Amino acid sequence: MREGRILLATVAVIFIGAFAYWALSGGGPGTPNSGPGPVQSGAIPEQLAGLEQVQLVTGEEARRQVDQLHGLSIPVKDAYVVTYAGGQEKVVLWVTVSGTAREAEELLSKMVEKMQDTENFTPPQAFQVRNQVIYSSSGIGMNHYFFARGKELFWVAVSSSRDADIVAEVIHTF
Numbered sequence: 001m002r003e004g005r006i007l008l009a010t011v012a013v014i015f016i017g018a019f020a021y022w023a024l025s026g027g028g029p030g031t032p033n034s035g036p037g038p039v040q041s042g043a044i045p046e047q048l049a050g051l052e053q054v055q056l057v058t059g060e061e062a063r064r065q066v067d068q069l070h071g072l073s074i075p076v077k078d079a080y081v082v083t084y085a086g087g088q089e090k091v092v093l094w095v096t097v098s099g100t101a102r103e104a105e106e107l108l109s110k111m112v113e114k115m116q117d118t119e120n121f122t123p124p125q126a127f128q129v130r131n132q133v134i135y136s137s138s139g140i141g142m143n144h145y146f147f148a149r150g151k152e153l154f155w156v157a158v159s160s161s162r163d164a165d166i167v168a169e170v171i172h173t174f
Helices: 002-024 059-070 101-115 163-173
Strands: 051-058 078-086 089-097 125-129 132-139 142-149 152-159
Touching (some): 089 101, 089 163
Antiparallel strands (some): 132 142
């Protein structure tokens, strides 16, 4: 257990450092797309951080997968799940779209609260870059980063040593 916490702390420090560098060098919240989401505009990128898109699920099927993952009906207006992979690296991006920004924040709060006592994930650790609060956790063989922005709630599951670069690109691209 102690080794897991040390590993999580090390990953968080590396991630925060790399993310802070990225944010201070011109990236970061405030510069990402602010118009319609990528699904609505047809702009889901074919590549993310050098990884190829291998699967995209949208609409009713994506909402069904979100409900199935949680074991209950999640009140969202839309959802999409996109998987990127290459070599030994894999990223699964789950995005739900709520009716309002407040609803997205409430879903995030519930998620963080329920994850405190789960056996599948380490307790979420929050950190902030500029005005964006991001939570990190690890479990089921991947590192996980999640945050709300506007009406959208993002969950980024990463199996790569390039977590910071990948999550930074998610924030900037989506």
